[in-house]
Amino acid sequence: MSELKKENYHISGMHCRSCEILVEDHLSQIAGVKKVNVNYKKGVAEVYYDQKPQHSEIEQAIRNSGYSVGVGKKRPLISSNFMTYYELLFAGGVLVVVLMWLKILGITNLNFQFSSAPSFLVVGLIGLAAGVSTCMALLGGLVLGISSRHAELHPEATASQKFKPHLFFNFGRLASHAVLGGAIGSLGSILKFSPSMLGFLIISAGIIMFILGLKMTEVFPRLSGGGFMLPKSISRLFGLNHEVKEYSHKGATITGALTFFLPCGFTQAMQVYAISTGSFSQGAIIMFLFALGTMPGLLGIGGLTSVVKGAFARYFFKFVALALLILSVWNISNGYNLTGITFAGSNNGESKQELSGNIINGEQVVEITQSGSGYNPRKITVKKDTPVKLLVNATNLYVCTAAFVIPKFQIFTQFREGINEIKFTPTETGPIKFSCAMGMYTGVINVIN
Known part of the structure; x- marks a missing residue:
């Protein structure tokens, strides 16, 4: 031959x-x-x-x-196109107005108050709230960035071609939540990540959003050629090389399925509820209905990115770019809170700080109240080498703050209604972070001599 x-x-x-x-x-x-x-x-x-x-x-x-x-022209590092900056300025103004209205309407802080386990109907409603709040901020940001980037790069694709991946993404999400929800319902919390691992996952998601956002601003043209992609051999092995203009249906389904392991605060609350049932069928139904409730919000993003076209599309994608940059910084900050990493400064004047709570039987007893809006107080002061007992009064069990994390001591607990005891002994001076399981609502334990 x-x-x-x-x-x-x-x-x-x-x-x-x-x-x-x-x-x-x-x-x-x-x-x-x-x-x-x-x-x-x-x-x-x-x-x-x-x-x-x-x-x-x-x-x-x-x-x-x-x-x-032919040979393509080398792209400049920074765009000199005036329209790029004009579109960003206009989109930024619209984004500010949208954020103001979301704040006024309270959509960014949707909480449900329950004193007992919610019904299946309420589980679906919680999913609906999560789909336009915390899940939207984490998963929606990723979906919005990837789908908008795809629509921007493939304007020739039809609306149905652009929308199909969202259906497969949500199908994978529903399937994984049902199967894995049943698994944790029957086997317990075997699929739980440590606070640090969850923090790094959220940081990774934030970094991906940030890169997507930078690309979509078009301020740095050279960035548009890069990205996070599977090797071609793996893509072909799993059949991800088909339906390129629509993305891969298999890839979208797998991505949706993996979102079970990147939960927002509402999702974690529902996962704990599923665990508490001790039943495969009950756990599966709870997580399936919750994921079903999040679908309108996530599919709404798919609908928007599928139909925008023409001059409006350019402004829309700039709006998405700025929203992604904000969400990315927010998620990276939340993830950082979960890692437990602190940069302690000097403790000048620490002797003037008053200890929180009271000393009872050799323990520092400090009371904290948990609610849908965070923890009160958010700052407490304790003494080094003295055992600490936190008495946390949990008033709302099905919100992000019901999952409590102190990464320094690898404490990751889900509150039960009423008083919850958390014990640890600080052996070093300086700040120790605590937060909800998503890193959104935070507080500081200041340890002094």
Whole structure:
């Protein structure tokens, strides 16, 4: 067998590994072509053949893939396009108005007050609230960023093509919440992450949002070619190379399924409720109904990104970019709170600080009240090397703050109604963070000599 010959072709317009797979598949169909390697970063296709194809065949195959033959221009580091900054300024003004109205209407702080376990109907309503609040901030930010980026890069795709991945994403989410909800219902909290691990997961999600947001601002054109992608071999193995313009249905389903392990505060409360049932069927129903309740909010994002087009689309994507940057910083901050990492400064004047609570039988007893709006007090002072007993009066069990975390001591507990005891002994001076399980509502324990 004669040795294969190779020819290189320059291609412009590629921006990801899906582009590589698409071009490779089209070029591989040409008679005489035995192997194709495409590198979107270099903009080059290596074509191996035993019978040289016509240049017109190569050019037609590349055009059929949605790209063009030739060397693309090197993009500038910072955009000099005036319209980019004008659109960002306009979108920023709209975002400020939207945030003000959300604050006025109280949509950013939806809480449910229960003194007993909620019914299945109420579980669905809690999911509905989560879908437009905490879940929207975490999962919605990721979905919004990825789907908007896809719609921006593929304006030629139809609305149904852009929307289908959201259906598969939510299908995967429903399936995983039902199956894993049943698992934790029957086996207990075996799928729980440590506070630090959950913190780093949320930070990772925030970083992804931040990068997506920066790309969509179009202020830094060179960023538009990068991204987080699976190797082509893995993509092909799982069949993720099909339906490129719609994203992969398998990929969207898997991504949705994995959201069970990246829960917001409402989700964690429902997971604990599922655990408390001690039943596979009850746990599965609870988590399924909760995920079902979040669907309107998450699908609403899909609907928006699927139908926007024309001049309005540019302003919409700039609005999304700024929203993602805000959400990314917020999530990174929350994740940081969960890691327990602190940068302690000097304790000047610590002798003037009064100890919180009272000393009873050699223990520092401090009372804290938990509610849907956080913890009170948020700052307490205790003495080094003296056992501490926190008496937390839990007043709302189905909100983010019902899951209490002190990362320094690896304390991760779900409150029960009434007084909850938490004990630890601080052995070092300085600040110790405590927070809800999402890192949103925080407080500080200041340890002094």
